[in-house]
Amino acid sequence: MDPDIALFVDVVREGSLAAAARVWRLSPAMVSKRIARLESRFGVRLLHRTTRRLALTQSGAAFHAEVAPLIAGLRAAQDRMAQAASEPAGPLHVTAPTSFGRLWIAPYLPTFLERHPAVRLRIDLTDDFVDVIGGRIDIAFRITATPPSGVAAHGLTVNRRILCASPAYLERAGAPENIEDLAAHRLLAASGQLPWRLAGVTVTGESWIETNSSEVVRELALAGAGIALRSLWDVSDALADGRLVRIIPRHEGAASVALWALHANVGTPAAVPALIAHLTECWRDTAWMT
Structure with missing residues:
Protein backbone atom coordinates (compact mmCIF):
# COMPACT_ATOMS: atom_id res chain seq x y z
CA MET A 1 0.00 0.00 0.00
CA ASP A 2 1.46 3.34 -1.10
CA PRO A 3 1.41 5.51 2.06
CA ASP A 4 1.06 8.79 0.16
CA ILE A 5 -1.93 7.51 -1.79
CA ALA A 6 -3.50 6.21 1.44
CA LEU A 7 -2.91 9.62 3.02
CA PHE A 8 -4.54 11.35 0.03
CA VAL A 9 -7.62 9.12 0.43
CA ASP A 10 -7.83 9.99 4.11
CA VAL A 11 -7.45 13.71 3.45
CA VAL A 12 -10.47 13.53 1.14
CA ARG A 13 -12.42 11.45 3.66
CA GLU A 14 -11.64 13.76 6.59
CA GLY A 15 -12.24 16.91 4.58
CA SER A 16 -9.12 18.80 5.62
CA LEU A 17 -5.38 18.48 5.97
CA ALA A 18 -5.60 19.16 9.72
CA ALA A 19 -8.15 16.40 10.32
CA ALA A 20 -6.11 13.90 8.32
CA ALA A 21 -2.99 15.01 10.21
CA ARG A 22 -4.66 14.06 13.52
CA VAL A 23 -5.57 10.61 12.17
CA TRP A 24 -2.04 10.01 10.94
CA ARG A 25 -0.41 11.72 13.92
CA LEU A 26 1.48 14.10 11.64
CA SER A 27 1.69 17.88 11.46
CA PRO A 28 -0.57 19.61 8.89
CA ALA A 29 2.59 20.90 7.23
CA MET A 30 3.90 17.35 6.77
CA VAL A 31 0.56 16.20 5.32
CA SER A 32 0.67 19.11 2.86
CA LYS A 33 4.24 18.21 1.92
CA ARG A 34 3.34 14.59 1.24
CA ILE A 35 0.31 15.51 -0.89
CA ALA A 36 2.55 17.87 -2.87
CA ARG A 37 5.03 15.02 -3.32
CA LEU A 38 2.25 12.80 -4.67
CA GLU A 39 1.13 15.52 -7.10
CA SER A 40 4.73 15.94 -8.25
CA ARG A 41 4.98 12.22 -8.95
CA PHE A 42 1.92 12.30 -11.20
CA GLY A 43 2.49 15.75 -12.66
CA VAL A 44 -1.08 16.92 -11.88
CA ARG A 45 -2.76 18.87 -9.13
CA LEU A 46 -5.08 16.66 -7.06
CA LEU A 47 -6.42 19.15 -4.51
CA HIS A 48 -7.31 22.83 -4.38
CA ARG A 49 -6.03 23.93 -0.98
CA THR A 50 -6.88 27.21 0.72
CA THR A 51 -6.91 28.29 4.33
CA ARG A 52 -10.67 27.70 4.54
CA ARG A 53 -11.52 24.86 2.22
CA LEU A 54 -10.24 21.84 0.37
CA ALA A 55 -11.64 20.55 -2.91
CA LEU A 56 -10.72 17.90 -5.43
CA THR A 57 -9.58 18.95 -8.86
CA GLN A 58 -11.06 17.12 -11.82
CA SER A 59 -7.97 14.93 -12.01
CA GLY A 60 -8.04 14.45 -8.24
CA ALA A 61 -11.69 13.35 -8.30
CA ALA A 62 -11.02 10.81 -11.04
CA PHE A 63 -7.95 9.50 -9.23
CA HIS A 64 -9.80 9.30 -5.91
CA ALA A 65 -12.67 7.36 -7.50
CA GLU A 66 -10.19 4.70 -8.65
CA VAL A 67 -7.90 4.40 -5.63
CA ALA A 68 -10.32 4.82 -2.69
CA PRO A 69 -11.94 1.36 -3.19
CA LEU A 70 -8.48 -0.19 -3.60
CA ILE A 71 -7.18 1.35 -0.37
CA ALA A 72 -10.35 0.24 1.47
CA GLY A 73 -9.90 -3.30 0.13
CA LEU A 74 -6.24 -3.44 1.13
CA ARG A 75 -7.03 -2.21 4.63
CA ALA A 76 -9.82 -4.77 5.00
CA ALA A 77 -7.44 -7.52 3.85
CA GLN A 78 -4.81 -6.39 6.36
CA ASP A 79 -7.39 -6.41 9.14
CA ARG A 80 -8.45 -9.94 8.18
CA MET A 81 -4.83 -11.12 8.15
CA ALA A 82 -4.16 -9.56 11.55
CA GLN A 83 -7.27 -11.21 12.94
CA ALA A 84 -6.26 -14.58 11.49
CA ALA A 85 -2.77 -14.26 12.97
CA SER A 86 -4.23 -13.65 16.43
CA GLU A 87 -6.51 -16.72 16.29
CA PRO A 88 -4.98 -20.06 17.32
CA ALA A 89 -4.78 -22.21 14.20
CA ARG A 160 7.00 -29.57 45.05
CA ARG A 161 8.37 -33.03 45.86
CA ILE A 162 7.75 -34.87 49.10
CA LEU A 163 8.91 -38.09 50.76
CA CYS A 164 6.15 -40.65 51.03
CA ALA A 165 5.37 -44.33 51.55
CA SER A 166 2.34 -46.54 51.88
CA PRO A 167 0.77 -47.21 55.31
CA ALA A 168 1.55 -50.92 54.84
CA TYR A 169 5.26 -50.24 54.37
CA LEU A 170 5.42 -47.89 57.36
CA GLU A 171 3.61 -50.39 59.55
CA ARG A 172 6.08 -53.09 58.56
CA ALA A 173 9.32 -51.06 58.54
CA GLY A 174 8.52 -48.22 60.92
CA ALA A 175 8.18 -44.54 60.07
CA PRO A 176 11.51 -42.66 59.78
CA GLU A 177 11.63 -39.53 61.93
CA ASN A 178 14.63 -37.83 60.35
CA ILE A 179 16.76 -37.95 57.22
CA GLU A 180 19.43 -40.11 58.82
CA ASP A 181 16.84 -42.83 59.42
CA LEU A 182 16.43 -43.30 55.67
CA ALA A 183 19.70 -45.25 55.57
CA ALA A 184 17.84 -48.16 57.17
CA HIS A 185 14.93 -48.08 54.70
CA ARG A 186 14.26 -49.21 51.15
CA LEU A 187 14.48 -46.28 48.76
CA LEU A 188 12.68 -46.22 45.43
CA ALA A 189 13.88 -44.13 42.49
CA ALA A 190 14.16 -44.31 38.73
CA SER A 191 17.55 -44.32 37.05
CA GLY A 192 19.35 -41.02 37.59
CA GLN A 193 16.99 -39.78 40.33
CA LEU A 194 19.30 -40.56 43.23
CA PRO A 195 20.81 -38.85 45.14
CA TRP A 196 17.76 -36.91 46.31
CA ARG A 197 18.54 -33.22 46.68
CA LEU A 198 16.24 -31.88 49.35
CA ALA A 199 16.18 -28.39 50.79
CA GLY A 200 19.37 -28.19 52.83
CA VAL A 201 20.29 -31.88 52.66
CA THR A 202 21.18 -34.63 50.17
CA VAL A 203 20.06 -38.24 50.49
CA THR A 204 22.37 -40.81 48.92
CA GLY A 205 21.74 -44.49 48.33
CA GLU A 206 20.51 -46.94 45.73
CA SER A 207 17.03 -47.84 44.66
CA TRP A 208 15.82 -51.15 46.08
CA ILE A 209 14.42 -51.98 42.65
CA GLU A 210 16.17 -50.74 39.52
CA THR A 211 13.90 -49.18 36.88
CA ASN A 212 14.02 -46.55 34.18
CA SER A 213 10.39 -45.60 34.77
CA SER A 214 9.22 -42.96 37.23
CA GLU A 215 5.70 -44.36 36.87
CA VAL A 216 6.92 -47.75 38.05
CA VAL A 217 8.41 -46.05 41.11
CA ARG A 218 5.00 -44.59 41.94
CA GLU A 219 3.34 -47.98 41.63
CA LEU A 220 6.04 -49.60 43.78
CA ALA A 221 5.47 -47.01 46.50
CA LEU A 222 1.72 -47.61 46.39
CA ALA A 223 2.35 -51.36 46.61
CA GLY A 224 4.36 -50.94 49.83
CA ALA A 225 7.84 -51.54 48.41
CA GLY A 226 9.57 -48.60 50.06
CA ILE A 227 9.97 -44.82 50.31
CA ALA A 228 9.88 -42.52 47.30
CA LEU A 229 10.43 -38.84 46.57
CA ARG A 230 7.43 -37.86 44.47
CA SER A 231 6.03 -34.69 42.95
CA LEU A 232 2.77 -33.50 44.48
CA TRP A 233 1.14 -33.44 41.05
CA ASP A 234 1.87 -37.18 40.86
CA VAL A 235 0.70 -38.32 44.32
CA SER A 236 -1.70 -35.68 45.66
CA ASP A 237 -4.65 -38.01 45.00
CA ALA A 238 -2.97 -40.90 46.81
CA LEU A 239 -2.11 -38.64 49.76
CA ALA A 240 -5.69 -37.39 49.91
CA ASP A 241 -7.24 -40.86 50.06
CA GLY A 242 -4.58 -42.36 52.35
CA ARG A 243 -2.90 -44.75 49.94
CA LEU A 244 0.34 -42.86 50.59
CA VAL A 245 1.51 -41.04 53.71
CA ARG A 246 3.93 -38.14 53.80
CA ILE A 247 6.99 -38.66 55.96
CA ILE A 248 9.60 -36.27 57.39
CA PRO A 249 7.47 -33.30 56.22
CA ARG A 250 10.08 -30.69 57.20
CA HIS A 251 12.18 -31.84 54.24
CA GLU A 252 10.97 -31.34 50.66
CA GLY A 253 12.67 -31.41 47.30
CA ALA A 254 14.72 -28.32 46.48
CA ALA A 255 12.47 -25.38 45.57
CA SER A 256 14.65 -24.56 42.55
Whole structure:
Protein backbone atom coordinates (compact mmCIF):
# COMPACT_ATOMS: atom_id res chain seq x y z
CA MET A 1 0.00 0.00 0.00
CA ASP A 2 1.46 3.34 -1.10
CA PRO A 3 1.41 5.51 2.06
CA ASP A 4 1.06 8.79 0.16
CA ILE A 5 -1.93 7.51 -1.79
CA ALA A 6 -3.50 6.21 1.44
CA LEU A 7 -2.91 9.62 3.02
CA PHE A 8 -4.54 11.35 0.03
CA VAL A 9 -7.62 9.12 0.43
CA ASP A 10 -7.83 9.99 4.11
CA VAL A 11 -7.45 13.71 3.45
CA VAL A 12 -10.47 13.53 1.14
CA ARG A 13 -12.42 11.45 3.66
CA GLU A 14 -11.64 13.76 6.59
CA GLY A 15 -12.24 16.91 4.58
CA SER A 16 -9.12 18.80 5.62
CA LEU A 17 -5.38 18.48 5.97
CA ALA A 18 -5.60 19.16 9.72
CA ALA A 19 -8.15 16.40 10.32
CA ALA A 20 -6.11 13.90 8.32
CA ALA A 21 -2.99 15.01 10.21
CA ARG A 22 -4.66 14.06 13.52
CA VAL A 23 -5.57 10.61 12.17
CA TRP A 24 -2.04 10.01 10.94
CA ARG A 25 -0.41 11.72 13.92
CA LEU A 26 1.48 14.10 11.64
CA SER A 27 1.69 17.88 11.46
CA PRO A 28 -0.57 19.61 8.89
CA ALA A 29 2.59 20.90 7.23
CA MET A 30 3.90 17.35 6.77
CA VAL A 31 0.56 16.20 5.32
CA SER A 32 0.67 19.11 2.86
CA LYS A 33 4.24 18.21 1.92
CA ARG A 34 3.34 14.59 1.24
CA ILE A 35 0.31 15.51 -0.89
CA ALA A 36 2.55 17.87 -2.87
CA ARG A 37 5.03 15.02 -3.32
CA LEU A 38 2.25 12.80 -4.67
CA GLU A 39 1.13 15.52 -7.10
CA SER A 40 4.73 15.94 -8.25
CA ARG A 41 4.98 12.22 -8.95
CA PHE A 42 1.92 12.30 -11.20
CA GLY A 43 2.49 15.75 -12.66
CA VAL A 44 -1.08 16.92 -11.88
CA ARG A 45 -2.76 18.87 -9.13
CA LEU A 46 -5.08 16.66 -7.06
CA LEU A 47 -6.42 19.15 -4.51
CA HIS A 48 -7.31 22.83 -4.38
CA ARG A 49 -6.03 23.93 -0.98
CA THR A 50 -6.88 27.21 0.72
CA THR A 51 -6.91 28.29 4.33
CA ARG A 52 -10.67 27.70 4.54
CA ARG A 53 -11.52 24.86 2.22
CA LEU A 54 -10.24 21.84 0.37
CA ALA A 55 -11.64 20.55 -2.91
CA LEU A 56 -10.72 17.90 -5.43
CA THR A 57 -9.58 18.95 -8.86
CA GLN A 58 -11.06 17.12 -11.82
CA SER A 59 -7.97 14.93 -12.01
CA GLY A 60 -8.04 14.45 -8.24
CA ALA A 61 -11.69 13.35 -8.30
CA ALA A 62 -11.02 10.81 -11.04
CA PHE A 63 -7.95 9.50 -9.23
CA HIS A 64 -9.80 9.30 -5.91
CA ALA A 65 -12.67 7.36 -7.50
CA GLU A 66 -10.19 4.70 -8.65
CA VAL A 67 -7.90 4.40 -5.63
CA ALA A 68 -10.32 4.82 -2.69
CA PRO A 69 -11.94 1.36 -3.19
CA LEU A 70 -8.48 -0.19 -3.60
CA ILE A 71 -7.18 1.35 -0.37
CA ALA A 72 -10.35 0.24 1.47
CA GLY A 73 -9.90 -3.30 0.13
CA LEU A 74 -6.24 -3.44 1.13
CA ARG A 75 -7.03 -2.21 4.63
CA ALA A 76 -9.82 -4.77 5.00
CA ALA A 77 -7.44 -7.52 3.85
CA GLN A 78 -4.81 -6.39 6.36
CA ASP A 79 -7.39 -6.41 9.14
CA ARG A 80 -8.45 -9.94 8.18
CA MET A 81 -4.83 -11.12 8.15
CA ALA A 82 -4.16 -9.56 11.55
CA GLN A 83 -7.27 -11.21 12.94
CA ALA A 84 -6.26 -14.58 11.49
CA ALA A 85 -2.77 -14.26 12.97
CA SER A 86 -4.23 -13.65 16.43
CA GLU A 87 -6.51 -16.72 16.29
CA PRO A 88 -4.98 -20.06 17.32
CA ALA A 89 -4.78 -22.21 14.20
CA GLY A 90 -2.49 -24.57 12.34
CA PRO A 91 -0.10 -27.24 13.61
CA LEU A 92 0.92 -27.26 17.28
CA HIS A 93 3.62 -29.71 18.37
CA VAL A 94 3.77 -30.24 22.15
CA THR A 95 6.04 -32.41 24.24
CA ALA A 96 5.93 -33.20 27.96
CA PRO A 97 7.24 -35.71 30.53
CA THR A 98 5.38 -39.01 30.31
CA SER A 99 3.59 -39.05 33.66
CA PHE A 100 2.87 -35.34 33.77
CA GLY A 101 1.57 -35.31 30.22
CA ARG A 102 -0.70 -38.29 30.83
CA LEU A 103 -2.13 -36.94 34.09
CA TRP A 104 -2.21 -33.18 33.62
CA ILE A 105 -2.12 -32.34 29.91
CA ALA A 106 -3.96 -35.03 27.95
CA PRO A 107 -7.25 -34.77 29.91
CA TYR A 108 -7.55 -31.05 29.14
CA LEU A 109 -6.74 -31.13 25.43
CA PRO A 110 -10.28 -31.93 24.18
CA THR A 111 -11.72 -28.75 25.69
CA PHE A 112 -8.84 -26.72 24.21
CA LEU A 113 -9.51 -28.13 20.75
CA GLU A 114 -13.24 -27.54 21.10
CA ARG A 115 -12.45 -23.89 21.80
CA HIS A 116 -9.88 -23.69 18.98
CA PRO A 117 -10.94 -26.20 16.31
CA ALA A 118 -8.51 -24.86 13.70
CA VAL A 119 -5.51 -26.11 15.74
CA ARG A 120 -3.95 -29.38 14.55
CA LEU A 121 -2.38 -30.80 17.69
CA ARG A 122 0.41 -33.34 18.06
CA ILE A 123 1.59 -34.33 21.54
CA ASP A 124 4.62 -36.50 22.29
CA LEU A 125 5.32 -37.76 25.80
CA THR A 126 8.91 -38.55 26.70
CA ASP A 127 11.18 -38.28 29.70
CA ASP A 128 14.18 -37.70 27.43
CA PHE A 129 15.71 -34.29 26.73
CA VAL A 130 14.04 -32.67 23.73
CA ASP A 131 15.69 -29.95 21.65
CA VAL A 132 12.93 -27.35 21.29
CA ILE A 133 14.45 -25.62 18.27
CA GLY A 134 16.08 -28.60 16.55
CA GLY A 135 13.05 -30.79 17.14
CA ARG A 136 10.68 -28.10 15.80
CA ILE A 137 8.71 -28.20 19.05
CA ASP A 138 6.16 -25.43 19.60
CA ILE A 139 5.82 -26.01 23.38
CA ALA A 140 7.94 -28.20 25.64
CA PHE A 141 6.76 -28.67 29.20
CA ARG A 142 9.76 -29.53 31.31
CA ILE A 143 10.45 -30.09 35.00
CA THR A 144 13.92 -28.80 35.81
CA ALA A 145 15.94 -26.40 37.92
CA THR A 146 17.77 -25.03 34.88
CA PRO A 147 15.72 -24.33 31.74
CA PRO A 148 17.88 -24.22 28.62
CA SER A 149 19.15 -20.97 27.19
CA GLY A 150 18.15 -19.71 23.78
CA VAL A 151 14.40 -20.25 24.25
CA ALA A 152 11.58 -18.42 26.02
CA ALA A 153 11.01 -20.06 29.41
CA HIS A 154 7.83 -19.47 31.43
CA GLY A 155 7.98 -20.69 35.03
CA LEU A 156 4.50 -22.07 35.77
CA THR A 157 4.87 -23.38 39.33
CA VAL A 158 7.38 -24.80 41.78
CA ASN A 159 7.53 -28.57 41.43
CA ARG A 160 7.00 -29.57 45.05
CA ARG A 161 8.37 -33.03 45.86
CA ILE A 162 7.75 -34.87 49.10
CA LEU A 163 8.91 -38.09 50.76
CA CYS A 164 6.15 -40.65 51.03
CA ALA A 165 5.37 -44.33 51.55
CA SER A 166 2.34 -46.54 51.88
CA PRO A 167 0.77 -47.21 55.31
CA ALA A 168 1.55 -50.92 54.84
CA TYR A 169 5.26 -50.24 54.37
CA LEU A 170 5.42 -47.89 57.36
CA GLU A 171 3.61 -50.39 59.55
CA ARG A 172 6.08 -53.09 58.56
CA ALA A 173 9.32 -51.06 58.54
CA GLY A 174 8.52 -48.22 60.92
CA ALA A 175 8.18 -44.54 60.07
CA PRO A 176 11.51 -42.66 59.78
CA GLU A 177 11.63 -39.53 61.93
CA ASN A 178 14.63 -37.83 60.35
CA ILE A 179 16.76 -37.95 57.22
CA GLU A 180 19.43 -40.11 58.82
CA ASP A 181 16.84 -42.83 59.42
CA LEU A 182 16.43 -43.30 55.67
CA ALA A 183 19.70 -45.25 55.57
CA ALA A 184 17.84 -48.16 57.17
CA HIS A 185 14.93 -48.08 54.70
CA ARG A 186 14.26 -49.21 51.15
CA LEU A 187 14.48 -46.28 48.76
CA LEU A 188 12.68 -46.22 45.43
CA ALA A 189 13.88 -44.13 42.49
CA ALA A 190 14.16 -44.31 38.73
CA SER A 191 17.55 -44.32 37.05
CA GLY A 192 19.35 -41.02 37.59
CA GLN A 193 16.99 -39.78 40.33
CA LEU A 194 19.30 -40.56 43.23
CA PRO A 195 20.81 -38.85 45.14
CA TRP A 196 17.76 -36.91 46.31
CA ARG A 197 18.54 -33.22 46.68
CA LEU A 198 16.24 -31.88 49.35
CA ALA A 199 16.18 -28.39 50.79
CA GLY A 200 19.37 -28.19 52.83
CA VAL A 201 20.29 -31.88 52.66
CA THR A 202 21.18 -34.63 50.17
CA VAL A 203 20.06 -38.24 50.49
CA THR A 204 22.37 -40.81 48.92
CA GLY A 205 21.74 -44.49 48.33
CA GLU A 206 20.51 -46.94 45.73
CA SER A 207 17.03 -47.84 44.66
CA TRP A 208 15.82 -51.15 46.08
CA ILE A 209 14.42 -51.98 42.65
CA GLU A 210 16.17 -50.74 39.52
CA THR A 211 13.90 -49.18 36.88
CA ASN A 212 14.02 -46.55 34.18
CA SER A 213 10.39 -45.60 34.77
CA SER A 214 9.22 -42.96 37.23
CA GLU A 215 5.70 -44.36 36.87
CA VAL A 216 6.92 -47.75 38.05
CA VAL A 217 8.41 -46.05 41.11
CA ARG A 218 5.00 -44.59 41.94
CA GLU A 219 3.34 -47.98 41.63
CA LEU A 220 6.04 -49.60 43.78
CA ALA A 221 5.47 -47.01 46.50
CA LEU A 222 1.72 -47.61 46.39
CA ALA A 223 2.35 -51.36 46.61
CA GLY A 224 4.36 -50.94 49.83
CA ALA A 225 7.84 -51.54 48.41
CA GLY A 226 9.57 -48.60 50.06
CA ILE A 227 9.97 -44.82 50.31
CA ALA A 228 9.88 -42.52 47.30
CA LEU A 229 10.43 -38.84 46.57
CA ARG A 230 7.43 -37.86 44.47
CA SER A 231 6.03 -34.69 42.95
CA LEU A 232 2.77 -33.50 44.48
CA TRP A 233 1.14 -33.44 41.05
CA ASP A 234 1.87 -37.18 40.86
CA VAL A 235 0.70 -38.32 44.32
CA SER A 236 -1.70 -35.68 45.66
CA ASP A 237 -4.65 -38.01 45.00
CA ALA A 238 -2.97 -40.90 46.81
CA LEU A 239 -2.11 -38.64 49.76
CA ALA A 240 -5.69 -37.39 49.91
CA ASP A 241 -7.24 -40.86 50.06
CA GLY A 242 -4.58 -42.36 52.35
CA ARG A 243 -2.90 -44.75 49.94
CA LEU A 244 0.34 -42.86 50.59
CA VAL A 245 1.51 -41.04 53.71
CA ARG A 246 3.93 -38.14 53.80
CA ILE A 247 6.99 -38.66 55.96
CA ILE A 248 9.60 -36.27 57.39
CA PRO A 249 7.47 -33.30 56.22
CA ARG A 250 10.08 -30.69 57.20
CA HIS A 251 12.18 -31.84 54.24
CA GLU A 252 10.97 -31.34 50.66
CA GLY A 253 12.67 -31.41 47.30
CA ALA A 254 14.72 -28.32 46.48
CA ALA A 255 12.47 -25.38 45.57
CA SER A 256 14.65 -24.56 42.55
CA VAL A 257 12.99 -27.35 40.55
CA ALA A 258 9.97 -25.98 38.69
CA LEU A 259 7.54 -26.71 35.88
CA TRP A 260 8.44 -24.70 32.79
CA ALA A 261 6.81 -24.06 29.43
CA LEU A 262 9.47 -23.56 26.77
CA HIS A 263 9.08 -22.25 23.23
CA ALA A 264 11.04 -20.40 20.57
CA ASN A 265 11.78 -16.72 21.13
CA VAL A 266 10.44 -15.65 17.74
CA GLY A 267 7.72 -16.75 15.35
CA THR A 268 5.51 -18.06 18.14
CA PRO A 269 2.09 -19.10 16.80
CA ALA A 270 -0.99 -17.84 18.62
CA ALA A 271 -1.81 -21.39 19.73
CA VAL A 272 1.24 -21.43 22.03
CA PRO A 273 0.14 -18.80 24.59
CA ALA A 274 -3.45 -20.01 24.17
CA LEU A 275 -2.58 -23.56 25.27
CA ILE A 276 -0.37 -22.37 28.14
CA ALA A 277 -3.18 -20.11 29.40
CA HIS A 278 -5.75 -22.89 29.00
CA LEU A 279 -3.74 -25.44 30.96
CA THR A 280 -2.74 -23.08 33.78
CA GLU A 281 -6.40 -22.13 34.18
CA CYS A 282 -7.36 -25.83 34.33
CA TRP A 283 -4.66 -26.44 36.97
CA ARG A 284 -5.45 -23.34 39.01
CA ASP A 285 -7.36 -25.04 41.85
CA THR A 286 -5.39 -28.29 41.99
CA ALA A 287 -3.66 -29.31 45.20
CA TRP A 288 -0.18 -29.20 43.65
CA MET A 289 -0.37 -25.82 41.89
CA THR A 290 1.22 -23.07 44.00
